[in-house]
Amino acid sequence: MQSDVLTSWWIAAALVLALELFTGTFFLLLLALGLAAAGVAALLGAGSAAQTLTAALVGGGAMLALRAWRLRRRTAPGSATDPAQHLDLGLQVRVERWRDDGLAEVSHRGCTWTARLDAAEPPGRPGLHVIVGVDGTTLRLRALR
Numbered sequence: 001m002q003s004d005v006l007t008s009w010w011i012a013a014a015l016v017l018a019l020e021l022f023t024g025t026f027f028l029l030l031l032a033l034g035l036a037a038a039g040v041a042a043l044l045g046a047g048s049a050a051q052t053l054t055a056a057l058v059g060g061g062a063m064l065a066l067r068a069w070r071l072r073r074r075t076a077p078g079s080a081t082d083p084a085q086h087l088d089l090g091l092q093v094r095v096e097r098w099r100d101d102g103l104a105e106v107s108h109r110g111c112t113w114t115a116r117l118d119a120a121e122p123p124g125r126p127g128l129h130v131i132v133g134v135d136g137t138t139l140r141l142r143a144l145r
Contacts, residue, residue, distance in 0.1 A: 005042050005048065005051070006039055006042040006043055009035055009036070009038045009039030009042055009051065009055075010036070010039045012035045013032045013033075013035035013036040013039060014032075016028055016031050016032040016035060017029065017032040020032060026066065027063055027066070030059055030062035030063050030066060031059045031063070032059075033058060033059060033062055034054075034055045034056065034057075034058040034059020034060065034062065035055055035059065037054050037055060037058035037059070038051045038052065038054045038055035038058075040054075041054040088108070088109075088131050088134060088139070089131055089132065089133070089134070090130060090131065091108070091130070091131050092128050092129065092130050092131075092144060093106040093107070093108050093113075093115065093128070093129055093130075093131060093139070093141065094106065094107075094127070094128055094129075095115065095124065095126050095127060095128075095129050095141070096126055097126055098124040098125075098126070102116055102117065102124070103115065103116050103138075104116070104124065104141075106129075106139065106141075108131075108139065113137065113138070113139050114137060114138045114139070115129070115138065115139040115140075115141050116138060116139075116140060116141070117140070117141055117142070117143075118132050118133065118140045118141065118142045124141075124143070125143065127143065127144070128143075128144040129141035129142060129143055129144055130142050130144050
């Protein structure tokens with residue numbers, strides 16, 4: 001019975017790993033890692049509850065660690081204002097009209113972008129503005145004086 005359970009964990013890990021190779025989803029790789037850890041727990045003689053807990057803790061913990069790492073990397077200080085990452089910083093755009101919600105639509109590089117004023121700026125007026133940051137698809141602007 002023990003070898004059947006051990007084999008089941010390894011087969012499940014191999015199937016999830018194969019699925020990961022087709023989809024390219026890194027999270028499935030971490031789930032396969034958890035299933036393989038459960039197989040190791042079965043090899044060491046752990047009970048079925050301990051094996052399942054091992055799969056959940058290793059796979060789930062690895063997924064949570066990856067998610068936390070991605071969030072830290074995405075919100076790293078200065079990434080929105082790093083000229084090496086955003087070649088638009090320092091370029092000028094013309095704001096024709098500010099909407100009531102504090103946003104504007106500007107034309108930049110042949111596309112329409114959503115723009116908002118930088119936090120330190122007073123309420124917006126139409127005219128030339130300089131790009132001081134990029135938050136996703138939103139440009140942060142500062143009025144050109």
